[in-house]
Amino acid sequence: MNLKQLSELLGLSQTTISRALNGYPEVGEETRQRVMKAARETGYRPNRAAQRLATGKAGSLGLVMPISPEQSSDIHFAEFQSGLAEVCLRHEFHFVIIPSQPKEEQQAIRGLVSSGAVDAYYLAYMREKDPRIAMAKSLPVPFVVHGRSLGLKTDYPFLDVDNEGAFREATDLLIGLGHRRFGLLNGPVELDFAQRRRLGVDQALTSAGLTLSENAITNGPMSDEWGYRHMKHLLGLPERPTAILCASTVLALGAVRALDEAGLVLGRDLSLIAHDDDLPLLKPQNFTVPLTTTMSSLRNAGRRVAERLIAEITDPQHGPPLQEVWQAELVVRASTGPAPG
Structure with a gap:
């Protein structure tokens, strides 16, 4: 099933179908749902290269990751990335990681955004009064912070645990x-x-x-x-x-x-x-x-950050909440007991 065949099946223009699949707000919800249902039932998959040319979107999320010789590998980072990658795969998005020297991270983020290689990105490993947030707010690409930054007004999009x-x-x-x-x-x-x-x-x-x-x-x-x-x-x-x-x-x-x-x-x-x-x-x-x-769950956090970024790209007028703080669950097991006498 190609776009032309799907257009003939539904009696809709190829442009309308493309816009419905890409979440354009001018397509009515009833039409969008009809197109999505037909795409699922027929197994239609859009040509990603053509779709990117038509929409001007890269179809990618990004991260600039500071790397230095003294840093050790981090299993927590890998777990978060696994959740994020799951959602990228489901939505046919790529995930781009750009390594940088720690002191050059802001410059690398600006370069990533200006290159057009990503439609949105996230910031991680937040520090007190983190200067990356002000920089991110000045750039024309959506972002989400994983965590928060003490000492700054929370007027930026984030997902954090309490x-x-x-x-x-x-x-x-x-x-x-x-x-x-x-x-x-x-x-x-x-x-x-x-x-x-x-x-x-x-x-x-x-x-x-x-x-x-x-x-x-x-x-x-x-x-x-x-x-x-x-x-x-x-x-x-x-x-x-x-x-x-x-x-x-x-x-x-x-x-x-x-x-x-x-x-x-x-x-x-x-x-x-x-x-x-x-x-x-x-x-x-x-x-x-x-x-x-x-x-x-860090994996759930990765999934949620990807979902929020993709929603911001595909349907910015109906995006998710700006800020989320998740509550951790206290699970009592045998490692806690009365203080020894």
Whole structure:
């Protein structure tokens, strides 16, 4: 089935069919649905090259990814990209990744936009007062921020998790179990999500008349090795924490290894809560002692960012909400128990 045959079948012009399939607002909803139904039933697939020439659209989403020798690979990034790629594939969009030096990221974004290679893009790894947002708002291409930026007015399109609320709720649970000495294995200190998680912990502790000792906080890459080394540091403190919050189940994997080496029993000698990004190869319920977690799927976030960007391209007048904050789910398992006497 080609465009001409579909046109003859429906008694509509080829232009009307093309515009209906591409979401142009001047095509009525009844006609659009009729065209979409016929396309599904006949197996019609538009010629993407011709479609791009006709619409002036690249049919691509983009990301500029800073790369430096000291950066380690990130399983969390890969999980988000998997969700985004699923949606791109379903809508026959390409996904373009442009590597850049960290100091040249803004220049690379401007170059990507001016090249016409993408119709929309997203920003990730938000920092406090992130200058990329003002730059993105000045460019003529839709964008979505994955996360938020502390210190800036939230007048830009974003999708984020309520990291502050999640770690406040997790800390409240531990306080309710009688814990008074806390440790935090957090992500990189410059990133917004890590700052918000620290805020959530501080808020809960302050309300209970407690404080988080600075030597009981570590910030760094969310890796198994970092979790292991810095859990050993926390266990070596004169007054070691009885409750630990981890920014990721990957960090928790290393932390639990350090606990096992020290002969401590999770949930009895020390309680631990981790954030669960719903990583398929690291399920918290499959730890030797199942982990209590705050859970929000990174893959679902990737899917949603792609859906929002594509909607903004294909139907900008009826696009999704400008801002979304997802609530994490607190799932209680065996890794949390009463504070040891």
